[in-house]
Amino acid sequence: MSSSENALRKEMVFIGKQMHDKGFVSASDGNIACRVSNNRVISTPSGKSKGFLSPGDLVVTDLNGKKISGKGKPTSELELHLAAFKERPDIRASIHSHAPFAVACSVAGIDLGKIVLPEAYMIFGRVPVTPYATPSSGESPKVTAEFIKKCDAMVIDRHGTFTVGKTLMEAYMKLEKLEHFAFIMFICSLKGRIKTLNRQQLRKIDEIRRKYGLSTMRYI
Numbered sequence: 674m675s676s677s678e679n680a681l682r683k684e685m686v687f688i689g690k691q692m693h694d695k696g697f698v699s700a701s702d703g704n705i706a707c708r709v710s711n712n713r714v715i716s717t718p719s720g721k722s723k724g725f726l727s728p729g730d731l732v733v734t735d736l737n738g739k740k741i742s743g744k745g746k747p748t749s750e751l752e753l754h755l756a757a758f759k760e761r762p763d764i765r766a767s768i769h770s771h772a773p774f775a776v777a778c779s780v781a782g783i784d785l786g787k788i789v790l791p792e793a794y795m796i797f798g799r800v801p802v803t804p805y806a807t808p809s810s811g812e813s814p815k816v817t818a819e820f821i822k823k824c825d826a827m828v829i830d831r832h833g834t835f836t837v838g839k840t841l842m843e844a845y846m847k848l849e850k851l852e853h854f855a856f857i858m859f860i861c862s863l864k865g866r867i868k869t870l871n872r873q874q875l876r877k878i879d880e881i882r883r884k885y886g887l888s889t890m891r892y893i
């Protein structure tokens with residue numbers, strides 16, 4: 674194993690613990706994957722809590738899901754991650770969580786597509802909610818297929834989040850930001866009034882994105 678793969682394994686374990694500590698996953702929910710080379714993917718194993726992983730627990734597969742090494746079984750949502758890697762050569766990492774406010778918004782029908790917060794718009798544009806898919810059934814890559822072409826963050830209806838990035842940390846930061854946005858949308862919906870940004874405000878944010886060269890793929 675290369676030293677860079679070793680470092681990625683440690684980072685994946687660290688991010689799994691963050692997800693668990695922050696309540697983005699419960700029990701053995703969620704999964705993380707990272708492409709280490711063209712046809713080599715490290716992912717979290719099936720059935721293990723993301724809060725208690727060690728680097729040796731991770732599973733290595735090829736891009737078609739064939740296991741190369743590791744003690745456990747690959748995550749049951751591996752196809753979701755592999756489909757994203759195949760569609761998007763620009764990304765290396767992906768995270769699926771059950772972040773509770775993101776899920777709650779999709780259950781309650783709170784529209785995450787509203788453009789409300791400047792920094793959420795800067796990173797995500799609008800946050801799409803995909804159609805429903807039965808977990809671990811192979812349906813998740815089908816419902817996310819159209820969205821992953823256009824954006825780096827989405828909510829899978831009544832199930833969880835899916836975020837991607839050039840690095841594991843980037844995919845994780847998008848998860849944190851998405852859940853923070855969903856939290857604000859949830860509490861604002863209790864009040865019943867949501868103020869959205871106007872066109873001029875959005876134009877200024879777009880200018881700032883260009884100025885700082887932000888490259889996240891947004892859903893507009």
Ligand SMILES: [Zn+2]
Nearest residue numbers: 703808832833
């Ligand atoms: Zn899930």
